[in-house]
Amino acid sequence: VTSELFDQLNRATEEAKRGLADAATLDQLAELERVFSGKQGAFNEISRAVGGLDVEGKKAVGAALNAARSDLKELVAARRATLEVAERAAKLESERLDLSEIVGTPNDGHLHLVTQTRYELEDVFLGMGFTVAEGPEVEDDWHNFEALNFPPGHPARSSWDTFFVELGNEEQVLLRTHTSPVQIRVMESQKPPIYVVAPGQVYRRETPDARHLAVFNQIEGLVIDKGISFSDLAGCIDTFTQAYFGPGIHARLRPAFFPFTEPSAEFEVVCFFCKGDGCRTCSKTGWIELGGCGMVDPNVLTAVGIDPEEYSGFAFGFGIERCVQLRHDIDDMRVMLDNDIRLLTQF
Ligand code: FA5
Numbered sequence: 001v002t003s004e005l006f007d008q009l010n011r012a013t014e015e016a017k018r019g020l021a022d023a024a025t026l027d028q029l030a031e032l033e034r035v036f037s038g039k040q041g042a043f044n045e046i047s048r049a050v051g052g053l054d055v056e057g058k059k060a061v062g063a064a065l066n067a068a069r070s071d072l073k074e075l076v077a078a079r080r081a082t083l084e085v086a087e088r089a090a091k092l093e094s095e096r097l098d099l100s101e102i103v104g105t106p107n108d109g110h111l112h113l114v115t116q117t118r119y120e121l122e123d124v125f126l127g128m129g130f131t132v133a134e135g136p137e138v139e140d141d142w143h144n145f146e147a148l149n150f151p152p153g154h155p156a157r158s159s160w161d162t163f164f165v166e167l168g169n170e171e172q173v174l175l176r177t178h179t180s181p182v183q184i185r186v187m188e189s190q191k192p193p194i195y196v197v198a199p200g201q202v203y204r205r206e207t208p209d210a211r212h213l214a215v216f217n218q219i220e221g222l223v224i225d226k227g228i229s230f231s232d233l234a235g236c237i238d239t240f241t242q243a244y245f246g247p248g249i250h251a252r253l254r255p256a257f258f259p260f261t262e263p264s265a266e267f268e269v270v271c272f273f274c275k276g277d278g279c280r281t282c283s284k285t286g287w288i289e290l291g292g293c294g295m296v297d298p299n300v301l302t303a304v305g306i307d308p309e310e311y312s313g314f315a316f317g318f319g320i321e322r323c324v325q326l327r328h329d330i331d332d333m334r335v336m337l338d339n340d341i342r343l344l345t346q347f
Contacts, residue, residue, distance in 0.1 A: 002057040005049055006064065012042035013068045020075055026083050033076060043069060113347040114217060114336055117324045118199050121219050124243045125197040128236070130221070133196040135182035137203070138165060141172045143181035147303045148260040163203050175203035179220035179317055180260060183296075186222060187304040192311050193225040199320065210332045217320035218291070224306065224313035230263070230295055233314035237267055237293065245269065245327060252287065261294025261315055272326050281331070288326060291318020 016036050023029040035041055043065065050061050111119070122132050135143070145157055155161060156177060167173040182198035199219040206214045223232070234253060241251040249272075253265035268289050271282035278284040293316030298308035321333050328347070330336070335343050 001049075002053060002061060005046055005053075005057075005061045008042070008049075009046055009061070009064055009068055012036070012046065013072070015042070016072055017075065020072075020079050023079060023083070026080065026087060029076065029080055029083060036072065110347075112336075112344070113324055113328070114320060116347065117327075118217060118219070118320055121244065121320065121323065122197065122199060124240055125219075125221065127243070128239060130195045130197045133182055133186050133198045134200060135176070135179070135185045135198060137176055137201055139174055139176040139181050140168075141174070143184045144174060144176050144178075147184045147300065148180055149297050149299045149303070150259045154259065159205070161205055163205060177204050178202050179218040180315070182220055183222045183260075183300075183315055184304060187224065187301075187306060192306060192313075194313070195223050195225075197221045208334050210334070211322070211325070213321060213333055213337065215337075216333075218317050219320055220315065220317045221293075222296070222313065222315045224296065224301075224311050226311060228295075228312045228314060230314070233293060233295065233316070236314070237316065241269060244323065251290075253293070254287075256292060256294075258292050258294055260297050260300050261292075262297045264292065264294035267291045267293050267316060267318060269326065272329065288322075290322050290326075291316055293317070 016032070019032045019035075020029075023032055036043055038044065046061070046065055050058055050065065053061060110116075126132070141157075145154070150157060157171075159171070162177050163175040164171050165173040165175065179198050179200050179202060182196075182200070186194060186196050186198070197219055198221075199217060201215060202218050203215055206212050208214060221236070223236070237251050237253070241249055249270055251267060251269050253267055256264045256266040258264040266289050268287040270276045271279060271286050271288050273279050273281045274286065276286040278286045282288050293314065296313045296315050301308040301311065301313075321336055324330065324336065325333055
């Protein structure tokens with residue numbers, strides 16, 4: 001009887017192993033498990049028969065039965081793991097979204113002109129030895145105004161010009177109105193010498209027109225080192241202008257005022273449309289404003305713990321959409337937000 005039971009056990013084990021190898025799905029595997037562990041299953045039958053053996057037989061067949069069962073348990077677990085991986089892969093494949101349909105066709109997507117320009121501007125400044133810094137678009141009053149020497153009643157701080165966010169104390173959190181707060185963040189976190197540019201999106205309560213948007217991009221520049229003078233600023237702007245707009249386009253600085261630079265200037269380039277003769281686009285001046293700049297005000301350096309007796313520097317900030325507009329001869333800036341494929345495919 002004992003050897004018969006051994007044979008039966010071997011047959012049941014072989015059959016179970018074949019079944020395992022054939023099980024192609026998790027459902028089939030579960031079904032198989034039910035068969036060989038169920039009441040009517042071959043193993044249970046052997047188990048019941050063991051009850052009728054003598055002590056020696058019970059020991060021998062019982063041990064073999066337990067070993068066969070635990071072997072099978074491991075095999076089932078291994079098979080289950082393989083099937084689970086395969087089923088997950090099949091599910092992912094069947095649910096995959098193909099977003100690449102137009103790749104390889106003439107309608108290939110590409111970066112928006114403004115983004116292309118932003119990268120191009122970064123490249124120009126990287127070539128001049130600057131690094132790129134970034135700051136948050138949701139800013140606090142300290143970085144956007146206070147540390148930049150804006151007095152409490154300054155018009156830019158009013159809700160006429162600025163989008164405030166309902167967070168914290170009233171009028172303390174806002175969508176940054178310029179990239180200049182990145183100057184403060186950089187100076188708070190780095191020691192001079194500092195040579196950075198910081199491009200990014202800014203927000204103003206502005207009614208869009210041909211030269212203004214309410215959401216637009218600026219690129220900020222900041223240099224802090226020993227012995228930096230206004231001529232370094234002028235030279236930097238001239239180098240940039242030639243590199244980005246090409247030779248023959250000249251920049252000029254015109255006295256202006258910003259709370260965080262002293263002296264300050266507006267940075268203008270020769271009007272692209274009339275080459276300086278004066279036309280409607282440049283209001284007959286021959287020049288178009290690109291941005292503001294100046295020597296970093298000693299109050300700003302003091303606010304971030306840099307000694308103005310030891311260090312000096314300059315900063316500038318100009319509009320990226322303005323650069324785009326000038327270089328690509330776009331008479332109305334609003335088209336940059338229109339998503340009109342006829343414009344987008346041209347660049
Ligand atoms: C500023 O924002 C200063 N933070 C610039 C600065 C930086 C001065 C560092 C000194 C030192 P302003 O508001 O003039 O300045 O804006 C700078 C440039 O951003 C403008 O010359 C223009 O090119 C662009 N710009 C301003 N407003 C808009 C607008 N609504 N839409 C598109 N471009 C704009």
